[in-house]
Amino acid sequence: MLDIAEELHRWARQGRDFAVATVVAADGSAPRQPGAALAVDADGTAVGSVSGGCVEGAVYELCQEALRTGEPALERFGYRDEDAFAVGLTCGGTIDVLVTPVRRGGTGPAAGTLTAALAAAARGETAAVARIVRGPAGFLGRALLVRADGGHSGTLGGPPALDATAVEETRALLDAGRTATVEIGADGAQCGEPVVLLVETSVPAPRMIVFGAIDFAAALAKVAKFLGYHVTVCDARPVFATRSRFPDADEIVVDWPHRYLDSQELDARTVLCVLTHDAKFDVPLLVRALRLPVAYVGAMGSRRTHLDRLERLREAGLGERELRRLRSPIGLDLGARTPEETALSIAAEIVADRRGGTGTPLTGAHTPIHHDPARRAGRIGSVA
Structure with missing residues (x-):
């Protein structure tokens, strides 16, 4: 109701x-x-x-x-x-x-x-x-x-x-x-x-914080609003983090990503998407993000960037258990090229992670169409 x-x-x-x-x-x-x-x-x-x-x-x-x-x-x-x-x-x-x-x-x-x-x-x-x-x-x-x-x-x-x-x-x-x-x-x-x-x-809408004021972030903000998230776009560069570039975001913050993350009270429904793919932003941000009890942490970048990022995060003190929480390269394999297609692949991974989906085609599959989030959460009868 x-x-x-x-x-x-x-x-x-x-x-x-x-x-x-x-x-x-x-x-x-x-x-x-x-x-x-x-x-x-x-x-x-x-x-x-x-x-x-x-x-x-x-x-x-x-x-x-x-x-x-x-x-x-x-x-x-x-x-x-x-x-x-x-x-x-x-x-x-x-x-x-x-x-x-x-x-x-x-x-x-x-x-x-x-x-x-x-x-x-x-x-x-x-x-x-x-x-x-x-x-x-x-x-x-x-x-x-x-x-x-x-x-x-x-x-x-x-x-x-x-x-x-x-x-x-x-x-x-x-x-x-x-x-x-x-x-x-x-x-x-x-x-x-x-x-x-x-x-x-x-309850208030779950939060999605998108770090990196790029064209992919603008497309992701639009998809996230459609999915019911309260969307924040954060970037340290004021020339890029503007309302005209992100009309669908609820908030636009000009700050260093890790410093902004430190100032926030986040819950277990929060989604963090790191689209900066720049080590000086990514590493201090992800060191903090991967230690937080949030729902999802994803980072954009090529596979080579991902391997380099993992080494930097290990050097910064993260353990293998924390690194396994990182979804990188971010998104499902949809063959995405455009910012809009990439946003769809990221959103699809977030939904699959939240609902317990596999991300595989339903045609010919024997997996359930409607997964039971209660069993995934260990509470029979409850739904997200």
């Missing part, structure tokens, strides 16, 4: 009634992961997607029904040979979809909490909303909101222990910036049976 928060927040401010359908579980080759949403307002306007097309029509009708009844609903969509012509996922996967009505004035189950969550996400705040997707009768769709400062609002409506446990689980996922389903056992829920929550997190 929070993936379309800006539009839904606008609808809420305009006083429009709407119903939002959210993927709460996905299995097999499902096209969208938990948190993906489609919303329909009272006039029939739709925004978002839950399946990439195969079941959108049926979900649209479920949203209209929820608007009529004011009640949430949970529906499963899959595919079986015996009903191949029925509504289902032709890709062979299964998704569970929770449909929740949100009416004017915050009426309806958890409507006030959901509108508050949409407002927080639209403002770019760090927050998470937890909703019951399975549990005792009458609990479906109830929600609570947890903010970065530890405060929370709303209630799941059960015993106080249920809210307390849900807040604790939600805070843990918010700290990790992850969306996931969480099961609270009957003892923890204290309401007679287990409760399953969908926890959706809204």
